[in-house]
Amino acid sequence: MECDAAGEYMMKYMDGILSDHEAELLNRHIGQCSRCKEDFLIYDGIMADFSKMEIVEAPDGFEELVMAKIRTLPVPEVATDSVLCVIWGAFSVLMGLGFIITMNKEAIMEWLSLHPQFDSLMAYLQPLSVTVANVSASMTASFQSMAAQMSQVFSGFRYVLLVIFGLLAVVQYFVYRKARFRSSDYSDERDKVEA
Numbered sequence: 001m002e003c004d005a006a007g008e009y010m011m012k013y014m015d016g017i018l019s020d021h022e023a024e025l026l027n028r029h030i031g032q033c034s035r036c037k038e039d040f041l042i043y044d045g046i047m048a049d050f051s052k053m054e055i056v057e058a059p060d061g062f063e064e065l066v067m068a069k070i071r072t073l074p075v076p077e078v079a080t081d082s083v084l085c086v087i088w089g090a091f092s093v094l095m096g097l098g099f100i101i102t103m104n105k106e107a108i109m110e111w112l113s114l115h116p117q118f119d120s121l122m123a124y125l126q127p128l129s130v131t132v133a134n135v136s137a138s139m140t141a142s143f144q145s146m147a148a149q150m151s152q153v154f155s156g157f158r159y160v161l162l163v164i165f166g167l168l169a170v171v172q173y174f175v176y177r178k179a180r181f182r183s184s185d186y187s188d189e190r191d192k193v194e195a
Contacts, residue, residue: 001029006036010043085179088172105129 009026012018018026030037101108109129112118 001025003029003033003036006030006033007039010036010040014043014047082179085175088175092172 006026006029009018009022009029012022013026026040030040109122109125112122112125
């Protein structure tokens with residue numbers, strides 16, 4: 001049995017839906033795999049702790065009080081720009097992370113290979129790294145040929161890219177400031193209502 005299947009069986013055990021056959025397979029695997037045995041003991045300890053906990057009931061009328069309090073809170077306006085801000089922010093974060101990971105790929109791979117707990121991850125990453133390197137090389141060659149062709153058309157093409165990226169950074173800054181200004185206005189209104 002693979003460790004992934006054992007993990008699924010452990011979850012079934014905690015939910016109380018593990019069949020006798022699955023329990024036998026899980027017990028056999030736990031007897032052979034120290035990592036899964038440790039995981040199982042941790043899960044079993046958590047379940048034992050949960051079974052000892054006292055169940056506390058909410059007082060009568062608690063739900064109505066909470067809902068009444070929620071109804072008194074002001075409803076913030078949903079700005080159409082907020083979706084754009086979230087998309088722009090997520091794009092920026094992903095691009096930044098991608099750039100950092102790409103620039104430090106060898107160091108990250110070396111660090112992961114030094115730690116045995118990442119062996120299964122390395123089995124996936126090493127072939128993927130080779131594939132990415134091949135695709136990256138072909139894309140680089142394509143971009144270089146395209147850049148060579150474009151440089152004949154536009155002699156200042158690099159400066160155009162710098163200007164575009166600069167403008168995108170300025171737009172992002174103003175969108176961020178606008179979103180931050182709106183959120184501070186909302187928190188000021190909420191503070192006034194609470195006071």
